[in-house]
Amino acid sequence: MNTLTRYAAAATNGDDADTLIDRAKQHGLDAVELRWKSIDPRNLSVLTGARSSGVNVAAIDLGVVDADHDPRADLPNLLSAANATSCRRLLLTQRRAAGGADAEARAWFVTMLRQLAEQCEAPGLSLVVRVARSGETESGLTSTADLREVLAAVNRGNVAAETDLSAMLTGGEDAQRSTDSLVGRVGYARLGDRAAELDTDVIGAFLADLQVYGYGDVVAVPADAKLGELLDSIGTSVTFDADRLAKFQQTLVENNLDGAVMLSAENVVSVSGYWPMNGTCVAVVPRSGEPHLLVPAGEEFWAARSGWANLHMYQAGRIGDPSLADTVASQLRRLRDTGVISGRRIGVEGPFRAQVPPHMAHEVSGRHEIIRPVVASALDAETVFFDAALCRSRAAKTTAELAALRRTAAIADIGLQTFRDGLRDGVRDIDLATEVERAIETQGVGHLGASRVRGYAFVMSGPQTSQCHLDYEFSSTRRMRDGEWILMELAVVADGYWQDLSRVFVLGDPTDQQREIAETAETAFVAAARAAVPGATGAEVDDAARRAIDAAGMGEAYPHQTGHGVGIAFHEQYPLLKPGSTHVLEEGNVIAIEPGVYVPGVGGVRNEDDLVVGSADGATTLQSVPHAVSVSGSRR
CATH class of the missing domain: 3.40.350.10 (Creatinase/prolidase N-terminal domain)
Structure with missing residues (x-):
């Protein structure tokens, strides 16, 4: 089930604000949806008290409106309540006209929305148009098509639509198709009155669609007797770190x-x-x-x-x-x-x-x-x-940050495996780099709840790999050949959390020299990872890698630092793993370790992982695609 979704307890059967807030607290929710008629604008202490205890007001529902119940007339009180509760949206629907004058009622509603939206711009409020709910037979908006018609007529940035799963299913609509038709204009979502009756797979598909279509805000759930059972089946509320x-x-x-x-x-x-x-x-x-x-x-x-x-x-x-x-x-x-x-x-x-x-x-x-x-x-x-x-x-990551980085690492593994699987004699470097980026983005979006994913891959083959320690990499139209090194430098970001990785393989059978270079680089990587324990300095980790390469007589072929922090940046400035670094590692640091050996005319070797510092035995890698000297060669 979608663990990134937060929920707001919505009133049922005329619940007052106090009751609803208590129910939200009881079930560990951090938000409620209130009905305007349950709020006394002269006494907002209950709402400000809720805010101080961690319960937010996700929305204020104005109900069914018309000229006799015009929200513009009560705007000062609405703004006061919204400001007191940090509420960002007002919900409302159109009343059906008496005598069948629906066109006239719709025209009034659209004009009212335009004017109200303009008045709500400065205070940062959104207006969310919704369809009728159970018992609201007086509403003139009963389908997603009605919502689209109103949005098109109003055409204001702070006017959006509510998508209500129960209402769509009750009205015989396809929930996915209807939600899809509101892409970019979903301002609020709710499971609706039938939520407790719905199969969890149906709810899960609805929540997943919301994530795909860009909606990441709270989803309203009915705060009735079955609320606890419902939340247990679909997952709990997630808040900021x-x-x-x-x-x-x-x-x-x-x-x-x-x-x-x-x-x-x-x-x-x-x-x-x-x-x-x-x-x-x-x-x-x-x-x-x-x-x-x-x-x-x-x-x-x-x-x-x-x-x-x-x-x-x-x-x-x-x-x-x-x-x-x-x-x-x-x-x-x-x-x-x-x-x-x-x-x-x-x-x-x-x-x-x-x-x-x-x-x-x-x-x-x-x-x-x-x-x-x-x-x-x-x-x-x-x-x-x-x-x-x-x-x-921010060098030591929180539990939530580590979870986000593990998710990015899992997506990055898609790219590492795609690179390894795509190595073929005659393949152009640029083609494989593009395929890696494509796999990361097409398979990464939605993976483990990730909503936005980017991959930046640079594939270099042959002698060019000996230059990959410089401050630039590029993928050329060169074709890789059997017997050559092929190296990929890879950056992956998922919802703002980064991974910095490298993989290199000989295509086909390695020569003795290639095997010696690869084994030396791997010995240095392992030594650095084992040295990366809480309390060690960046210089000590760097020294462990450097001594391993020196011992093989290749010290001059290792010109750069051993690593750096990684997390909300591809290269974080703390801790740095290099000679003279006094940065002290601590539990929760995430570091990139990347010792390398580069021999002009032969090639370069650098396998880079991102690792978590914490164990006394050394840092633990986040990657699942292993290092290896070579992969099987093949003809075109």
């Missing part, structure tokens, strides 16, 4: 910082667990208390995978929308005025030696350089670079 947030905020305390504002992909991933689409998400983390994430409209459905309760949607990309700098400035002032973040020293990102790409890897964002002065002005604070301290604090 509290351990990572605690470590991050401790770093702020240790560096005398009152908060931090960050945009780079690696830092947003590190603190929130969410891999930004294009680098315009902004993580705002106070020294204590809850973090906040600013996200552009449309991306909030993906960003919700972080589990952060405080997502703030802003409009971007349209003619007339404010610039990112102006948007961030206004959002930061609002967070300052509401007491979320304040103080005189705010941590920001300094100049990067190299930047980790967001999902849209073709355009790495450098927007933190633009936003840095905005932070100082909007918060009236000194901005302080704290990258070094941040790199150090």
Whole structure:
């Protein structure tokens, strides 16, 4: 079952807010869906109390609306309730017109939605249009087709549709086809009133489709007597990485910082667990208390995978929308005025030696350089670079981070095996590299719940492998031949968590020289892995590998460092495994170990794995595809 899904307890039989919140806590859920009629806008203490105890309001359902029940008339109270609970969406459906005047009722509803959507843009609220639920015979929206018609007529970025599994099945719709027809515009999902009756395979397929189609937010489940049984059958709620947030905020305390504002992909991933689409998400983390994430409209459905309760949607990309700098400035002032973040020293990102790409890897964002002065002005604070301290604090991975890296490793193994299986006499390097990337992405998306996967493979054959220790690799149109080394350098990222790997094989029977080189490189790899124990320095691990290569008389053929950290970046700057490194390894470090031997005119050997530090016997590899000297050769 889909373990990445979080659930919101939804009211049944007129449950009031107190009852629903208690039921959510009882079943370990971190969110509820409330009905507007159950909320007293004059007394929001019960809702703010729920927030302080870890229960979020995923949605406020306004019910069936028409001119006599116009939500615009109650907008001040709605905004007050949404702000108090950090709720990001309002649910509503259209009332059927009396006397059969459905076209007139639909026209009113569309006009109302447009106007309400405009009023909800600044506070970052989404409007989610839904179909009728059990007992709502007065609703004029009864099918997915109705929802699509309304979305097309309104055409606003913060107006989306709810997909309700029970309603679709009751209406005779194909759930997968109907959900597919709302791709990109699913703003909320629910299992619906029949959830307890449905087969878990049907629910599992629905949840999997949501992940595939880009929806990663909470799914509403009926909070009735069978809630516990239902949750046991489909999996429990998953939230953000509290351990990572605690470590991050401790770093702020240790560096005398009152908060931090960050945009780079690696830092947003590190603190929130969410891999930004294009680098315009902004993580705002106070020294204590809850973090906040600013996200552009449309991306909030993906960003919700972080589990952060405080997502703030802003409009971007349209003619007339404010610039990112102006948007961030206004959002930061609002967070300052509401007491979320304040103080005189705010941590920001300094100049990067190299930047980790967001999902849209073709355009790495450098927007933190633009936003840095905005932070100082909007918060009236000194901005302080704290990258070094941040790199150090995130070197030891949390349990959740290790799980994410193990998932990436499993996907990377697909690429390693595809490379090994694809080695043939006469195959072009570029063709095999492309096949590896294709396999990683086509088989990796959806594997173990991964939603976004990229692979970057560089295949080099023959004498070119002796140059693969340089700061560049490329795949050429050269054809590999029997008797040659073929080496692949591979980077894999799954939902923001990276692996850095290499594999090399002789195609066919190796010569004595090739076998000696390969065995020397492998001896160095094993020595480094055994030396990588908690308390060892980076220099000691490097020395173990270097001594093994020196002993074989090949020391001059090993020109680079032994390894580095890996995780939310392909190359993390802590710990470094190289001569003179004083970086101390600790339990939970994930490191790439990559000693190599390179002989011009003959070739180069480098097998690289990512390993977890923790055992007194040495680091443990995350890879399942083994090192080997050669693979069987074959003719074209």
